[in-house]
Amino acid sequence: MTRDDPTPLGRRDRKKRQTRAALATAALRLVAERGLDQVTVEEISEAADVSARTFFNYFPTKDDALVGDPEADRDRALRALAAVPPEQPALEALRRAFTEVVDEVQGDAELWLLRMRVVVQHPVLLARLVSGNAVTEQALVSAVAARTGLPPDDAYPALVVAVAGAALRTSMIRWATCDGAGSLAALLDEAFAAVAAGLPDPRTS
């Protein structure tokens, strides 16, 4: 009758995840209430019931506690991208890869809505959210270059990835400003459709 534990993690790793989550949510909650500069690391740590020093064992920066875990998202996106058959055009492949990420986001809607609210009110963080993608972006560019077989100095891979990223970003912001009403995936599809159509001026439609 003993089922496989869905999480083969020991108590130690469980506690780590727990502490990390506690710090992240405490940070988001406090910053949402008071603003970025009115919250110190010490206050965040206290809210999560750990020492201030421990905070920096989990996040290299105060900001990093607010923007989530870009590495996880990157891995997810890369795996999803690799799963799309190479015959598919790059833009469509990226749309599918991002759909994966977007599903994850909508699964944690509560958390992500709070996060996006905080992020749009503090452009420094928006920057950080994008720069977390700077690493991601490079990986995606390489993947696209490989799948299209283009020479490594071609402009296309970097351009598609950057544009697709722009579509994802605006979709997420739009989703958050509507307080999560509606499907994020649908917004993303709309955005990608508009891009694939060459962004025609809507007046002339």
Next chain:
Amino acid sequence: MTRDDPTPLGRRDRKKRQTRAALATAALRLVAERGLDQVTVEEISEAADVSARTFFNYFPTKDDALVGDPEADRDRALRALAAVPPEQPALEALRRAFTEVVDEVQGDAELWLLRMRVVVQHPVLLARLVSGNAVTEQALVSAVAARTGLPPDDAYPALVVAVAGAALRTSMIRWATCDGAGSLAALLDEAFAAVAAGLPDPRTS
């Protein structure tokens, strides 16, 4: 025989510009040599022959000394955008606005090549370069919304602006990685043409 001074600035403003430029170039040079974390504000200030305290009278942040003057670029872009007749589609209007900015960049090629080299090696700065645009972007979104007459909650303006920004960013990085060989304006036009065509997969052409 007294000609009009081409710069109607007093000695005070001239010195301010001079100091600002000295700080910015010193910062870029030092960071290019040693890396972002191996340069302190005190060293930058010393290289520019002012006190460390004065540095912060010019730039709110060490990073800000490296990314240039986004406000100036924003104003230029907005003015250029306003000058494009409203019948032109939004994407084309943005292309022309950015051409203005790009001309300015290529005018200061030396400085901008150094800046881009520094920026690509420090994603945090890339972030800052983009976030300087976060303010710019909002202004551009409003301008596009106004010129297209779309409802303020429409997704289109934010999407075109973000995508156009992505095209600008990748073009500038591409230009810098080729050490400024070739015309930045030409690269930008290529990128915008690809976007306007819907980013078709280059293999199927």
Next chain:
DNA sequence: ATAAAACTTTGCAGAGGCTGCATCTTTAGC
């Protein structure tokens, strides 16, 4: 020319972000 006004530079003190190191506690594996 001179004095007042306006602005800049600078030093100082201090808060907060962040790191390295040593120590102590908890957990995992035997």
Next chain:
DNA sequence: GCTAAAGATGCAGCCTCTGCAAAGTTTTAT
């Protein structure tokens, strides 16, 4: 249980950035 690895904590210290007040300099008005 015992030992070794890993995490948590405290502490000292550097750096970024800000407010304040004391110079010093440029501009303006007389």
